Amino acid sequence: MASLFHVFFLLSFSLAVCRKDPSESAGTTTILDVAAALKKSTQALAFDPRRAHQQLLDKEELTTTLRYSASTADLLLQLYSRDFLPLPNNFTTTHRDYESLTLARLRRDSARVRSIAARVAFAIDGSNSKPAKAAAMLDSIQGTIVSGNSQGSGEYFSRVGIGRPAKPQFMVLDTGSDINWVQCQPCTDCYKQADPIYDPTGSDTYAPLRCSSEPCHSLDYAACRNATCRYEVVYGDGSFSSGELATETLTIGDAPPVTNVPMGCGFDNEGIFVAAGGLLALGAGRLSFPSHLPSHSFTYCLVDRDTPGTSTIDFGPPTAQPEASTITTKLLRSKKIPTFYYVELTGISVGGTQLPIPPSALAIDADGSGGVIVDSGTAVSRLNMQVYEPFRDAFVKGTRHLPPGTGPDIFDACYNLSAMTKVQVPSVSFHFGEGKVLKLRGKNFLLPVDSKGNFCLAFAKTSSPLNIIGNVQHQGMRVVIAVENSMVSFTPNKC
Structure with a gap:
């Protein structure tokens, strides 16, 4: 009888909540x-990253043909959720069930939150809690740039063209970071990524920055080697990227390229960065990508994280009322x-x-x-x-x-x-x-x-x-x- 009553209660409740209250x-x-x-x-568990990867490559081939004919195009990027990245075969990641996917997301999330808290504490009272591995590495260089954000927990990615001619790279989009960077050849130590590692010698617009430059002075800490500005970002999970600070051209969607953007060229990088070649910083600091646009504003829309559909981010003042x-x-x-x-x-x-x-x-x-x-x-x-x-x-x-x-x-x-x-x-x-x-x-x-x-x-x-x-x-x-x-x-x- 109790079981029958329970079924009746649930049925009644389900019908009730479907009516307009x-x-x-x-x-x-x-x-x-x-x-x-x-x-x-x-x-979410049935997504095929290999098929999506081929579709992306086909789209990029078409976009390359049309890119420079669209001189009035907006600075607009497609956003990919981390769990729906279009990746080649050797990057396929699977979860046995939705519970394991949720736990993986929460581990990344907790690492990021701890890192944000550490950055805030360091900025306010000077306390610091670098991971032991990162701290040992930092002792070997003259200066450091410390970010409290865990790039390894980045949740949204996009395709950005680096250099001229533009080489597409998956980049983490991060509103909590200020320093743009990408893995570069020649690599002392580089983690595995989906695209070929960026080679700055193949770009007409790559220019290392001098130690006396304003972007170098904008770093919290800067190192100088052979008169060239050195950067290093260390994240709360022990991930890091270090190399030289330069300016480079970035291509966003079909819009005209954005020139002279400060960007770290990382020769030594380590961490769990999925397939991304680097990070596009969307923070409010002086080195971030939006700060080098005529308008520092941007608009984004995030679709449900359990759907393979893409969303967008549009740089510039809002066009709609x-x-x-x-x-x-x-x-x-x-x-x-x-x-x-x-x-x-x-x-x-x-x-x-x-x-x-x-x-x-x-x-x-x-x-x-x-x-x-x-x-x-x-x-x-x-x-x-x-x-x-x-x-x-x-x-x-x-x-x-x-x-x-x-x-x-x-x-x-x-x-x-x-x-x-x-x-x-x-x-x-x-x-x-x-x-x-x-x-x-x-x-x-x-x-x-x-x-x-x-x-x-x-x-x-x-x-x-x-x-x-x-x-x-x-x-x-x-x-x-x-x-x-x-x-x-x-x-x-x-x-």
């Missing part, structure tokens, strides 16, 4: 499409950490009720700590304890009707939704300055963690005062970062 219009609830999320998780659904907030800057894009987040609400979060828990302190950044390379958003605990507690209270589930240790709230096709859950909204409210869709805060129907709240606690809005919340949104206007905007359902 009046409270949804008030912003107190939203619908999670469980069946659609689980279907995508299955498709904001829509009624667009939420705009101030872009803030930290004097201590110029790389990151801080936003004016003022609160979070669950089920239509704003949480009692002290404003200081979301603000940048006088010493430069704290605040909220938007980071495309972090997946699961991180909230400091003053923000996370009331948020988690309110969400758990609003989901007491859902059966508990299991998930990785990083998550505090997991649910077994295997018996449901759709489910009604409390809404989650971000509050920004001037009363702006961004309501998230269910799939922007509840993630499948296996193929069995376990979903978890896609937020985690951090001991750092810094809060990070990760790319799970960006997915399916058009995000505009307009540096010249000190503005960030989010437009839902515009990928």
Whole structure:
């Protein structure tokens, strides 16, 4: 009898959540499409990178023919999710199930977050926690450039043409880094990549920078060898790239090439970089790629990370007018950490009720700590304890009707939704300055963690005062970062 009652309850509940609930219009609830999320998780394991690689090569051959006839083309790149890179046979990576794919993503994510926290700590109080291997290597050179971001956890990639004539390379796109670099010949030590390693001697526009140059002086630390500026980036997971700093021409899509972009030419590189030849830095610092464009702004849209479709990033001021659904907030800057894009987040609400979060828990302190950044390379958003605990507690209270589930240790709230096709859950909204409210869709805060129907709240606690809005919340949104206007905007359902 108890079993029959349970089946009847689940059937009744499933039918109820499929009906339009009046409270949804008030912003107190939203619908999670469980069946659609689980279907995508299955498709993620069936992706064939070899076929996609051949299609990419065919497309590049056509694009090369047309590139210089498109003189008015926008600076627009296709974005590939890390798990859907079009790779040749020897780069095929497989996961036995969706749970192992999720755990791999979370390991990369945790490494990146630790690195961001280490960079913030180093910038504010001078503390440092370089990995032992990296620290030993750094002792052998005259100067270092230390980045706190784990490039090994890069989640979005694109094809960028390096030099003249342009040689296409897979590059990690990273809003948390300022130094562009690519592996170069002759290699003292280079990791395996999908494309031939870049040879600067084959480019008409490669020019090493002198130690007295402004880009060299813009480095946190610089070494000088034979009057040439030397760079080194060390990431929080022990990965690194070192070589000479130069200027080079970069070709973005079908647009005219961008000349004189500072770029590291790495002769000694190590790490887990998937197939990428290097990194295109999209941070707010003086050496990043956007800082060398007429407009420092860019727009990106991230499709669901479980679908093989590509999304785009467009450099330059937004061409379209904001829509009624667009939420705009101030872009803030930290004097201590110029790389990151801080936003004016003022609160979070669950089920239509704003949480009692002290404003200081979301603000940048006088010493430069704290605040909220938007980071495309972090997946699961991180909230400091003053923000996370009331948020988690309110969400758990609003989901007491859902059966508990299991998930990785990083998550505090997991649910077994295997018996449901759709489910009604409390809404989650971000509050920004001037009363702006961004309501998230269910799939922007509840993630499948296996193929069995376990979903978890896609937020985690951090001991750092810094809060990070990760790319799970960006997915399916058009995000505009307009540096010249000190503005960030989010437009839902515009990928």
